[in-house]
Amino acid sequence: MAVRDINIDNTPLSEKIAHTIRNNIIKGIIKPGERLVEPKLSEMLGISRTPIREALRLLEMEGFIDIIPRRGAVVTTLTRKDIDDIFIIKMKLEPLASRLAVDNLEKSDIDRLKELAAKMEAGSAKGVTQMINWNYDFHNIFIYKCNNDRLIRMLDGLQQQFKRATVYSFTTEGRTKKVNEEHLELIKAFEKKDSDSVEKIVETHVYNGWQFIRVQFEEVLTQI
Structure with missing residues (x-):
């Protein structure tokens, strides 16, 4: 997953990040049970942690991840x-x-x-x-x-x-x-x-x- 995967348009940055992560989960690039660590995502995407945190909240609302205390964001499974x-x-x-x-x-x-x-x-x-x-x-x-x-x-x-x-x-x-x-x-x-x-x-x-x-x-x- 890289910053070039995120399209430049009027969509909020958090939604663009969520879209990229969502697609990678659906395609199996990011696996069920895998942790999504904010600092690592920030480094990979070359952006601050604030929009990443917002994107993870969106994905939690959609059921793609669970945000677990002391573990962070973990990808859920859908078969x-x-x-x-x-x-x-x-x-x-x-x-x-x-x-x-x-x-x-x-x-x-x-x-x-x-x-x-x-x-x-x-x-x-x-x-x-x-x-x-x-x-x-x-x-x-x-x-x-x-x-x-x-x-x-x-x-x-x-x-x-x-x-x-x-x-x-x-x-x-x-x-x-x-x-x-x-x-x-x-x-x-x-x-x-x-x-x-x-x-x-x-x-x-x-x-x-x-x-x-x-x-x-x-x-x-x-x-x-």
Whole structure:
């Protein structure tokens, strides 16, 4: 990994660093379990430790690394089986949460869903991490309104690894557009309080994401 790998544009430096490290993790150049040491990264990239520290926080939010006290940043593992296991569970539990949320969503919740959908449609200069976080917030609105604490905890447990898998969606323009279309369709169903449609839309949405991510993951592996 070298400073020449980072493209020069208007993207914040921390996001450029995160992008470089993220790609190297995906391609297997940086291995699962490997430590990312700030001073070493600073020396390799020829930049200060502050943007590197910010980049590592972004990668932690996406689930690519864990920041462990007295050990620092350690790369997590994501396999084909991880992706399948995550989405098999998510495809069953999240539609249920959405159905349970239908009668609990208030106008302010619908307005927030619309706001997030509009932000995702417009895109972000902050890059893929911001898109992932907006998508995370969008789904959490109806998950947390399902009013089932056990179901919420189960879905929370998937979120970090799910964020990592979701990176593949928001680095591809075609899928990003489709995600936005599916989100808008879901908002309309919530407004109509159509529980059957809401559940079906979320199930299809999660399944489409799963299949797309599987293809993208396999394509990355063939490049290694």
